[in-house]
Amino acid sequence: MFHNDPENPPKMTIPERLTRRQLLGATVTAAAGLAGASALAQTPAGFTKLDEKDPQAVALHYVHDAKLVDPKKNPTYKPGHHCANCLQITGKAGDAWRPCNIFPKKLVAADGWCSVWVQKPGTT
Numbered sequence: 001m002f003h004n005d006p007e008n009p010p011k012m013t014i015p016e017r018l019t020r021r022q023l024l025g026a027t028v029t030a031a032a033g034l035a036g037a038s039a040l041a042q043t044p045a046g047f048t049k050l051d052e053k054d055p056q057a058v059a060l061h062y063v064h065d066a067k068l069v070d071p072k073k074n075p076t077y078k079p080g081h082h083c084a085n086c087l088q089i090t091g092k093a094g095d096a097w098r099p100c101n102i103f104p105k106k107l108v109a110a111d112g113w114c115s116v117w118v119q120k121p122g123t124t
């Protein structure tokens with residue numbers, strides 16, 4: 001049925017109202033599902049944040065904040081080197097915590113650093 005009179009909108013029947021409520025409910029449920037999926041995408045399943053006290057992290061002088069690296073103890077470190085521009089980092093650019101090839105099932109801080117750092121091509 002076609003209705004084109006803005007002064008006299010058609011009255012909704014009860015089944016139409018239920019349909020709109022159901023649609024609204026489905027929309028809210030879908031939005032909640034997308035939000036949940038987004039949160040999961042930020043933390044890959046089975047990954048945990050790397051602890052600076054992890055034996056491998058200690059051995060490779062890993063720190064969450066590259067600004068705290070002591071250049072005297074780590075002569076290969078130069079200001080501007082950090083995990084986000086390292087060849088070994090994976091995951092999504094811009095995320096604060098990302099997987100790293102050197103630390104399986106761990107997330108490293110994008111601002112972090114370790115002695116394995118190598119410049120990722122195309123980064124500064």
Ligand code: SF4
Pocket residue numbers: 062082083084086087088089100101102103108112113114115116117118
């Ligand atoms: S290998 Fe690169 S990305 Fe991984 S912890 Fe070391 S500096 Fe960060």
